Amino acid sequence: MIQANTDEQWLPLYEALASPVRLSIINLLAADMMNVKELAEAIGLSSAIVTMHVRKLEKAGIVHTKMVRKQGGTHKICSLAEHSISIELPNPALDLRKVHDVSVPVGHFTEFEVFPTCGIATVDKMIGQFDDPRFFLEPERMNAGILWFGKGFVEYKVPNYLVAGQRPLALEITLELGSEAPGVNENWPSDIEFSLNGKDIGMWTSPGDYGDVRGRFSPAWWGDRVNQYGLLKVIRIQENGTLIDGQHMSAVSIGEIGLERNFWTFRIEVKEDAVHVGGLTLYGKGFGNYNHDIMFRVFYEDIRGV
Incomplete structure (x- = not known):
């Protein structure tokens, strides 16, 4: 669980959540791990744009990624780093x-x-x-x-x-x-x-x-x-x-x-x-x-x- 509050240090978290695209990525990863290409195809955007959104989610601690060798290539596999967020006012x-x-x-x-x-x-x-x-x-x-x-x-x-x-x-x-x-x-x-x-x-x-x-x-x-x-x-x-x-x-x-x-x-x-x-x-x-x-x-x- 991410335990956040109204301190400015949590602004990257709130900024990461303030995007329909990034919310879609979170919903997709809640079902299963996916690589950037699979996320891009599911959302209908380019891999470069999805990579930018994934980086924001990584910075916020919501998503983590790892490089995996698969089918003769290297893929950036994304998954949820957390499953809940608590905000204390x-x-x-x-x-x-x-x-x-x-x-x-x-x-x-x-x-x-x-x-x-x-x-x-x-x-x-x-x-x-x-x-x-x-x-x-x-x-x-x-x-x-x-x-x-x-x-x-x-x-x-x-x-x-x-x-x-x-x-x-x-x-x-x-x-x-x-x-x-x-x-x-x-x-x-x-x-x-x-x-x-x-x-x-x-x-x-x-x-x-x-x-x-x-x-x-x-x-x-x-x-x-x-x-x-x-x-x-x-x-x-x-x-x-x-x-x-x-x-x-x-x-x-x-x-x-x-x-x-x-x-x-x-x-x-x-x-x-x-x-x-x-x-x-x-x-x-x-x-x-x-x-x-x-x-x-x-x-x-x-x-x-x-």
Whole structure:
């Protein structure tokens, strides 16, 4: 799912949707993968014009393409990269001016226990060797842009910048993640659990480990047949429960997680006894499709003087 809002960064997405031709391409690709020539014939336009439209859809993250050898030639095969788009409009109940934002790099975990397959890398190189959890202790991990493991957890300490008289209304956690299969596998479910300050806030089942095309921000040295991108997930803990991408995840409310502490502890985990033990890949800045680290945003109201 693409989780968009009214920030200007999403203009390419809205521009991509503002075309009858591009909407026709989306409808065709929803039924099956097609190459540019097949799309052009179905729509009644030249391949050059269709290629231009496909590029706009690629830029918006709606369509992805790959070059495939077929029938003695090379074809650009197009398919849908996403199957739904959620647009969050400004919520007057949450004064967007009253927020504290914290971005935590994926390598800044403070506790971990991971099991192979596993690894960690910066935008420049692999840290240590594949499948050796010892390298999760390497000091260079602080610069990591991606990490993955078959089961286990990573845990982060997040500073709390709320001060006396500021009452939290909601906490949003935004991150890009997926499963961890040997190699890549789009059909590799994994039950990923989240907790905050020791309180379980819910579980999400990742559908797979994605590597059919390169991530938009994959470094040039990063291999083609390894984890390339994940799904952007937005967890929101509010007064009436916890949501993920706008859907109910648990009944845990903002008042139950102890946000009055000086720092918060956020854990991401794949348990050994989960129904789907499919591992976890966490994408940060310099990898994946979104080029940002784990983002925490707390909405609050000022109750001083009330």
